[in-house]
Amino acid sequence: MMRSRKRRTFLALAGVATTAALSSAARAQVTRTPLNNMPDVIRKLVGDKPINPGKVKLDLPPLVENGHLVPLTVSVDSPMTADAHVIAIHIFTERNPQPEMATFRLGPRAGRAQVATRVRLADTQNVVAIAQLSDGTFWSDRTHLIVTLAACLEELPA
Amino acid sequence: MANVRIDVPKTARRGDIIEIKTLAAHHMETGFRRTHLGAPIARDIITTFVCLYNGVEVFRADLYPSVSANPFIQFSTVATESGTLEFQWRGDNGFTVTETARITVA
Structure with missing residues (x-):
């Protein structure tokens, strides 16, 4: 019981971490020189x-x-x-x-x-x-x- | 001081369209760069290029910092008569260069 909860928590945290990493990578890729006038x-x-x-x-x-x-x-x-x-x-x-x-x-x-x-x-x-x-x-x-x-x-x- | 190269045919037939290539040695400092200490580097570019054919303007270019260092410009003109082609480059900090080429039109 205890063990399975830990596993859930780990998976949830891992998911959050992956999402964060992916979104920051995606952001790094689209960082562009801004449009001028x-x-x-x-x-x-x-x-x-x-x-x-x-x-x-x-x-x-x-x-x-x-x-x-x-x-x-x-x-x-x-x-x-x-x-x-x-x-x-x-x-x-x-x-x-x-x-x-x-x-x-x-x-x-x-x-x-x-x-x-x-x-x-x-x-x-x-x-x-x-x-x-x-x-x-x-x-x-x-x-x-x-x-x-x-x-x-x-x-x-x- | 300044070094320029021009490529103009020496001879042409009347009415021919001649191709002219010009290159001026100039670093074209954009004015958008900074030193490693963060101080802005002042703009120093060629702003105008003019070509005169026996004193009559046949081509002009306004240049901005987006033009590469050592600006290269290629254009054309109609060979109308024998004479002199005069090329003028003008820019920031009093930059002025004039170069001429002779052309014989048959």
């Missing part, structure tokens, strides 16, 4: 105009080993003539400390609306490209990528 910044840029999906192609590797140097290519489907061209391509990030990544200002003299650079990524997140066209419309593309080694994390204060 990207939606506000995008809203400020486009005003009350709609952002259409399409025309823009944002190329980033889906899996990034080193967040310090991530190749980024963005291209826009545009004839790049004096009448119809891309004015600017804005790149935004969701979880870097600052939402703006880069802005490229082009014109009909670019010939082709394609730009490449290299960026830093602080965490697994979405990157957004918004193209501003000469007719006043905005087009966008969004890419999700997984970052295994984040930029900006190597120097935590002692």
Whole structure:
């Protein structure tokens, strides 16, 4: 009788301990760099105009080993003539400390609306490209990528 | 002081779209890092890059701390006439570099 009660208590405690351990592990896994104010910044840029999906192609590797140097290519489907061209391509990030990544200002003299650079990524997140066209419309593309080694994390204060 | 590399074709046919690659040596300190004692490290980045084709601006980039160290930028322009391409990098703490390249358009 006594022995069986002990066993019950042990099992109950073990259950509690396991649950606690699992939930803390789960929490550790989802601890993420917080979202920045990207939606506000995008809203400020486009005003009350709609952002259409399409025309823009944002190329980033889906899996990034080193967040310090991530190749980024963005291209826009545009004839790049004096009448119809891309004015600017804005790149935004969701979880870097600052939402703006880069802005490229082009014109009909670019010939082709394609730009490449290299960026830093602080965490697994979405990157957004918004193209501003000469007719006043905005087009966008969004890419999700997984970052295994984040930029900006190597120097935590002692 | 500063070291930059540019890759521009020496010759092109009129109307060709030419590919330009640029690289500037710069550590692009984000301003979000801290020393091991906890003191913030001030931002020191290149903020603007401009390309002028015979004095006319054909490309401009605004850079933020999210751009990697030693910023690489690749873009294109239409070869309209022979002349000079001027590249300017400007940034925090008075950082300014200008580089030029000649192009012959046939």
